[in-house]
Ligand SMILES: *[C@@H]1O[C@H](CO)[C@@H](O)[C@H](O)[C@H]1NC(C)=O
């Protein structure tokens with residue numbers, strides 16, 4: 249018994265000794281680090297030791313931030329070969345290899361042998377770099393080996409992503425498989441070596457994202473990274489090395505770049521001490537247009553356009569049928585092959601992410617004019633550009649054959665000169681320039697009309713939105729108006745009388761049993777809705793508008809008449825209105841089957857409903873929307889289309905409700921400081937939700953979402969998938985890349 253006790257006491261002492269010995273910041277050849285011990289960098293920033301990721305019990309040797317309470321591992325040695333127990337040991341063995349070994353499974357991870365080193369020492373630096381150097385060597389500062397050369401999923405400041413051409417070493421990031429398993433997952437990120445090298449994120453063996461080639465200042469497809477408070481970055485390309493690297497502007501800020509398998513993106517996080525959390529700072533792919541080659545060859549992807557894929561000028565869809573059904577994978581071909589007798593011209597496109605540089609050629613000395621001539625001389629040359637945009641621009645890049653993965657990058661991007669047959673130029677426009685100036689003119693025209701209207705209306709906001717003000721219609725960067733004025737309604741009182749009855753408050757109170765809770769059908773965006781029965785037995789729905797619409801009586805009357813003019817069998821019919829003191833009500837026909845959401849989001853009812861009925865409903869909604877957008881005298885943007893705003897009559901015919909209200913009852917006054925974006929989160933088009941910019945496209949976006957909800961029977965915001973954290977849209981969008989295209 250005593251002997252046993254003595255042995256265990258000795259073991260304890262030995263363990264203690266081991267622990268004390270491990271405090272130094274380095275490991276020499278006769279030392280080792282066993283599971284449970286750790287090595288700390290000199291300034292105490294990083295720590296190296298054995299750990300178990302997530303809920304796994306497997307042991308890995310890794311490096312993490314010592315002072316960040318959320319365990320954040322930045323490097324793992326034995327990513328693919330975990331140790332199943334706690335017998336792991338880390339050391340430099342007698343033949344000079346760095347080894348992770350375990351009593352139960354032997355050497356499971358090792359480096360080359362550095363047997364020439366006289367006194368090899370492993371040291372963890374404050375940069376997070378684990379290095380091996382020879383303390384007694386002729387140059388003890390040379391790193392014989394460093395973990396920065398073998399990244400895991402994390403790029404720390406000072407690490408190089410890319411090539412050391414002298415050693416033939418390509419440093420790539422690869423995502424963890426998941427938070428429990430650091431083995432390499434689907435995503436990887438490195439530099440592709442071409443004449444004009446560029447950084448690429450791969451998904452499996454396929455290209456998934458590229459940021460565009462480096463133009464001396466930034467990557468042509470990622471302009472927003474250039475100016476930021478967190479880090480400086482650079483891209484070095486010479487005969488020895490080609491790499492990307494970054495440095496933090498403030499050394500006491502923690503920031504890291506990772507490849508994230510779960511989110512299928514490359515993310516940059518910043519540690520925020522106040523909230524004790526890593527905050528996502530930026531991430532790529534940025535949007536759908538960033539998906540590599542989404543639109544096929546010789547196209548440009550414009551995220552704000554619908555459809556977002558367009559053939560480049562002078563090109564036509566290779567297979568028009570699939571192109572028109574939004575399968576863009578085959579891309580576009582020249583409308584007319586080059587005669588190659590100098591009959592072509594070059595058209596300048598601006599603000600583009602430059603095409604894939606796999607088939608390119610670069611000269612640092614040529615200027616743009618020489619570049620153009622060089623391109624003319626070779627029949628397969630399709631485009632050229634400056635290779636360096638600094639100053640006036642210099643250097644020359646030529647692209648051969650198909651142009652792949654071009655997108656529009658507004659407020660950034662680069663000029664690209666694309667070759668087309670000469671005859672094309674006069675007839676067909678330069679897509680970007682002309683289209684966008686047309687749109688701009690149309691928008692300005694709309695604004696002008698609107699301001700004209702407001703100035704005529706003599707409202708209290710005249711000063712803000714008056715004629716004298718040149719950019720009057722934006723408030724807090726929001727365009728705050730819902731109708732692209734086409735109509736004379738602001739100047740003329742509607743003349744025809746629609747026989748729209750006005751009811752008094754007593755009648756309404758009677759009909760709705762004094763607005764009793766029993767009669768309440770629901771609560772809409774503009775106030776509660778009650779079911780009522782008129783004296784003649786007609787069933788009605790009464791929308792009691794919130795009192796703060798701030799509108800004058802006559803204005804309200806006029807606008808009710810205007811709404812009443814919108815008549816279509818897929819719009820809910822307005823049968824009357826009621827004004828009494830502060831009270832304003834709209835009276836609609838009653839819809840026996842309630843709203844569409846009760847059929848779509850109730851699993852049992854959804855399953856029983858049947859596709860032909862759903863199809864009929866979708867068709868009806870589309871017709872109603874088309875009427876609002878195109879066929880009515882007023883052009884109405886609904887702004888809050890969703891399942892609960894589609895009502896079903898006794899025969900299950902769909903009828904859109906709440907149209908016209910957004911305009912009427914939300915301040916369409918530029919100076920209104922209570923201005924807010926109406927609509928329902930999750931249904932709003934991104935540009936509307938973020939910037940308050942709306943157009944008929946915002947409604948189309950909501951319609952698309954409604955369509956997805958009907959098809960899936962799931963609410964966008966409640967959508968959960970076991971393997972995805974996205975909402976319904978992101979799930980459909982990113983399910984596969986390239987994506988099945990029905991969604992867009
Ligand atoms: C050191 O480790 C390497 C790699 O595992 C191995 O090949 C070599 O035999 C080891 N040396 C000794 C003396 O065990």
Ligand SMILES: *[C@@H]1O[C@H](CO)[C@@H](O)[C@H](O)[C@H]1NC(C)=O
Pocket residue numbers: 498499500501
């Ligand atoms: C660097 O960051 C720290 C911590 O956020 C802050 O206290 C300090 O003022 C910053 N230094 C500079 C020069 O911005």
Ligand SMILES: *[C@@H]1O[C@H](CO)[C@@H](O)[C@H](O)[C@H]1NC(C)=O
Pocket residue numbers: 506508509510511973
């Ligand atoms: C990956 O992204 C997801 C979703 O954005 C996030 O929840 C998760 O924490 C990220 N993983 C890592 C390792 O940062």
Ligand SMILES: *[C@@H]1O[C@H](CO)[C@@H](O)[C@H](O)[C@H]1NC(C)=O
Pocket residue numbers: 609625626627628629648
């Ligand atoms: C055109 O350029 C390509 C790519 O550099 C080259 O392979 C081809 O030989 C050139 N053709 C002519 C006619 O110069």
